[in-house]
Amino acid sequence: MTDTGPEPTPRELYDAVLASSRPRHWDEEFELDRVRRLMAVLGDPQRGLPVVHVGGTAGKGSTARMIADMLRAGGYRVGLATKPHLRSLTERFLVDGRPIDPRELLQRARHLAGLVDGIGPTWFESVSALALRYFADSAVDVAVVEVGMGGTTDATNVVEPLVSVITNVGDDHVEHLGGSLLTVARHKAGIIRPGVPVVSGVTGPGVAEVVRERAAAVAAPLVELGRDLIAEIESATADGTRWRLSGPGGDRSGLWLRARGAHQVRNAALAVTAVDALAARGLPVAEPVWRAALAAVTVPGRLETLRRSPEVVVDGAHCPPKLEALAQALDELYPGRRRIGVLALAPGRDGRRSLGLVAGRFDAVVATRYRAHTEFGAISGRPTPEIARVLDGLRPGLPVHEEPDPWAAYRLALSLAGPDDLVCVTGSFNLVAEVRNRLTAD
Incomplete structure (x- = not known):
């Protein structure tokens, strides 16, 4: 699909997606039906696409990157869709760690612009649809997809996950997600699907119960940080952190994390547990392999x-x-x-x-x-x-x-x-x- 024309600038890519969409309004209600119509004109790329769905208030991008890097090290072809980008929109369309060619993204965006009459997607909805189409066309073994905002009605919540991850629940975007931490938690828990394993870093009083109730209601196996998972820092310097993890996968000591900060240790605990859960879904990664990959993870723009x-x-x-x-x-x-x-x-x-x-x-x-x-x-x-x-x-x-x-x-x-x-x-x-x-x- 890639042509040989001049490489588009980041602004040209932004405008190309905008031609198929519109900026999102802070006070508008999200519409998952609109997203489903958008996916339909692209051939429903989300159907049959194996996905790890990563939501939460903070740490989504870091956790998603850790999961993707461990899976890549295991020999799988991996798509990764995170936000925001730092230099170019192409960063939101990664396959095996490489961004989409900007010329190809420009073509795909222009193609989408001719399909969306009467749908009226937001810019993020168009980006999400383009990413899922790109991953399906790239025949990835698994795509790691970060939630945009909330969960229940987010544009990404049309995927069919193998595992769902909720990093935490905090008070970002409260005014757009119901006005309280409990309503935010309900939105975040909306990515939990019937029978699909969920890994949760939600530990606060009240909000943790929201996640538990949703998981129980749809018979989704739940593993919780602080209850089923214990992550402990052994030593920390400005170069990285040595830590250990105890949980369903056993007691793992001497883990190394280049991504810095105690919050990244919590993210890594969720990422490791998600990768553990994928083994039962046909995507095993040997422990020495994921240990080495996790130790090397860097997260641009985060510490x-x-x-x-x-x-x-x-x-x-x-x-x-x-x-x-x-x-x-x-x-x-x-x-x-x-x-x-x-x-x-x-x-x-x-x-x-x-x-x-x-x-x-x-x-x-x-x-x-x-x-x-x-x-x-x-x-x-x-x-x-x-x-x-x-x-x-x-x-x-x-x-x-x-x-x-x-x-x-x-x-x-x-x-x-x-x-x-x-x-x-x-x-x-x-x-x-x-x-x-x-x-x-x-």
Whole structure:
């Protein structure tokens, strides 16, 4: 399907998908019937496609990547659909770790645009449909698919999973998923299918019961972190974590994880258990094989070090659960280090709550503002004076500099840092993408 024309730019790919769809509105109701009509015009690629379905509030992308890498190491042809992308939309269409050729994606998007009259899909719905069609056409042995938002009515919830994974339940997107943690949990639990094994990292009071009740109602075998699975850190440094896992698969000690932070250990515990469950579904992976693959997993944009002296870390934490995980990781991995934050924030976020989780971890902050094209259309981050005011209320006296241009904000942070200090770029994947793409292009 690939032609030999000029390679389309990331913006051209975004616009090509937009031609078959529309930006999603924050306050609109999701419609799974619309998604089914969309899949039908593409030949229902989800039917018969083996899938590992990964949902939850935080850690979905990392967990999905770990599962995919372990399965690839086992010799399987693996599709991986995660979000968001950092440089190009092609990153959401991986087969055996390689992104789709951008020319092929452009052709596929243009083909879809001619099929959707009267359907009106959102941008994410079109991307999800294109990914499933691509995986089916690529004859993958299994596709690992990350949920977009919620679960019950998410565009990905037309798949037929071999295993479902729910990483956790937090208060991101509460206003769009019913208004309470319990309603969020019900949406997340909506990916649990009759008789299909589910691996859950949901441990909070009330929300864990929601997952248990859904699993019991549809006779889905359930394995829970903290009850059936125990993950313990043996040692942790800025280079990685040594840990052990006890659960249905036995007692595994001496596990190594390059992806950093205690939250990644929890994600890895779920990923290993999902791979264990796939053995009974005809996709076994030998333990020495998955151990080696898991040890090598890296997750772009998540606690990723991009330079040394001063060390520069980028992390796409953008909601309270993810910012809390980042704060814990900074405390554990960089104790005593002077830290300069480069921060942006989405306009719809609770600024005081979000920034309150990390404000105490920085000795100085550079507030900035991103601009990006996303599934919600063209968006901009919160104006820098608003971020500065929130930080001043949280930590009077904290040095806060305002620089609306993300790259200039990063350069300013570097000028404030000594060789032994840490610069952390966070608050938005859109901000991380802008800075990371410039750094990795140099």
